[in-house]
Amino acid sequence: MIRNSKYIYSDEVIDVPSHLHAGRYFIDSLHAFGDRVALTNGEKHTSITYAEIVRDAMSIAVSLTRMGVKRGETVGVCMETRVEYWPIVIGASCTGAAINPFNIGYTADELKHVLNITKPKYMICSEIAYKLHSGTFKTMQFIETTITIGGSGQTTYEDLLKNEINYADFDVVDVDGKNDSLFVLFSSGTTGLPKGVMQTHLNVISICSLKNALNTNDRTLFITPWYHTMGLLGVLRYLQTGCDMVFLPKYETNLYLRTIERYKIKQLLLAPPVLVATSKSKAKYDVSSVIFIYSGAAPLRKDTIEDAKKKFINLKAVTQGYGMTETTLAIIRDTYEKAHLAKPGGVGFVVSGCVVKVIDIETGKVLGPNEPGEIRVKGPAVMKGYIGKDISEDFDEEGFYKTGDIGYYDDDKYFFIVDRLKELIKYKGYQVPPAEIEAVLLQHPAILDAGVAGVPHPAGELPRAFVVLQPGASVSEADIHGFIAEKLSDPKHLRGGIRFVNEIPKNPSGKILRRKLKEMVLERSKL
Structure with missing residues (x-):
């Protein structure tokens, strides 16, 4: 009943729709932006508009439902980074099914491991993914239907687009947004085999309803793969704001710099290795348009920030966020409007609706400012749990998720990450x-x-x-x-x-x- 003075509480609440249905949320949000360009492939220079995403997503949702996709079933998605990803993801989210994105680069053994966790009944993949993995798909008896972009599966992606659906007539399949899984993603597996993380409709909506880490009026370049939580939720967050986004299917330093120059990119959303490689490149491109960088997925150090400021001469701010698949995205982060409060080497403030505590790893005692310990988090963005795993191992008696990360907050309640508990030497x-x-x-x-x-x-x-x-x-x-x-x-x-x-x-x-x-x-x- 009384707040713990050593817990860090956010100062704001989150506004979420009462229906708690992510499919409805995205269809409604994207529809409002009409023919505005949503995503541009910076390598092939092709684009898709918000209206096209909504049109195709509604048709895909109707087709999948007619094919037999039901609430609670799993739809697998395996493909390279391409614009069809978003109509598929948003369309499938309207059916009540859980969506399971896979890494196209998995080996056969890795793919078998993750498939046996989620057991998707339907698999939607690109022609490249099908050629790589069809042998594995065929050994999985639970996969009943394979849909391909291009044509080798039982059904084609083009078949899903043959419906003409009016926005006013479209409806979604009911879900229990607080408990039904929308996405099943796999934890990174940096220290062991990947685990299936269940993210609910509420988890996703709550993350997408937060104040923005980027300026949604400025063209932004994304590079993170879309089967990963930073890419998947990062793009979904900004799609529902009408942001103009450019993406690259893969990272190559000269291509990255050339894309910034060609499209006059103002903002970069990336992981630290990309910023390190880009900042150290001697290639001559005009990157003076870049004014804001947001980094995630791994710690960004002070020296990297200094190198970035030398490379991008008009850079106003470099900010960070801290999160993981288990927290649906960043649960501690800087925001665009508070970028002036960002501290070098830090990751920001607790996001709206969430609570964070820092625990002594030896005694379990709750720590105060400037005392490093394990970060534990609670709130609407924290996952439902892992598939097939007792949550008591990963949550404490108060319902806080044990992140396994070592960090601390200062007197301003601004957080810094030290390292992974399991990785300390x-x-x-x-x-x-x-x-x-x-x-x-x-x-x-x-x-x-x-x-x-x-x-x-x-x-x-x-x-x-x-x-x-x-x-x-x-x-x-x-x-x-x-x-x-x-x-x-x-x-x-x-x-x-x-x-x-x-x-x-x-x-x-x-x-x-x-x-x-x-x-x-x-x-x-x-x-």
Whole structure:
């Protein structure tokens, strides 16, 4: 009945529609923007309008319902980044089904793992995805119908578009918005196998109803893949505001910079590795149009922000957000209207409707300002749970989700993320955050990218650095050791050694795959 003085509560409430139906919410929102351009493919220079998305989404919803799609069933979506994604997602959301986007780049074993979690009855995929994975699809007996864009499946995407539906006549299938899953996404799997995260209609609407992290009047460039929560929910958030968005199917530095120049992009929404690579590029393109950058999916460090300001000469602000698939998107973040309050290296304030506490990882005690501990969150954006997993393992007795991330808030209730609890390197009782060492390594002019993992040792673990050099650059291990020793305290020195590699293993959202780094450590230790 009385608020805990050490919990951080948001200052505002969220306005959500009483129907709590995300399909209805998106159809209504997008319809209001008519023939305005919604999305442009920055590589192929083709566009789709809001009216076209709504028209196709309504037709797809009717077709899927006539095919037998029912509330509570699962529709799988597997394709590269392309404009048809959004009519499919929004149309399927109107049927009452749960939508399960898949990574087109999964191996056969990875795909089998995730398919056996969600068991989609219907699969909608591109021709490329079908050619890659049809063999796996055919072994999954629960997949009854395959729909392809182009034509190899039992039904084609074009078949779904043959209905002429008037907006005024269209209705959605009823759902229990608080409890019915809208999306089943997979957690990143940086430390283990992916788990199926159930995001409800309420989760999605509450995130999309928040104040904007970007200026919706300015053209924005997106790069994050759409099967990932940052790409999926990030685009949906801005579609319902009428934003003019440009996207790229893949990241390539020159293409990215060329797209900024051609389309006079004002805002970038990206993950830190993209900003690092873009800022360090020597290619000559006019990127003076960029005035605002919002970063997510992984920590963004102060030195990266400084490099970005040098690259984008008219940049007014670089802001961040902190979230995960389990919180549907950012649950702590900066906003466009409060960008002037952003602090270097920080991730912002608690979003509307949510509560955050910080817990001592040893004692369970609730901590106050400037005391690092595990971040735990509660609110309408927090997932329903994992498929097939008891939620008691992931939520505490007060209903707070245990994020497994270490962070703290300052006296202004502004948050900073330190590292993942499971990723901390333990050296002689010291807790060493690998992300902190990585951030310092990236300050070295010869280093393009870096990852740090612990090497087993009687003292616990020793930090080892995996380093990718800038093209044409040269630096010795001794130089790197000295660079780290000069900037970081003794427990954070690279006693586990340095390895030069061609790339750092990451998932599509830009997070370092720690388990892959661990495998690289073990491989070398066996030699």
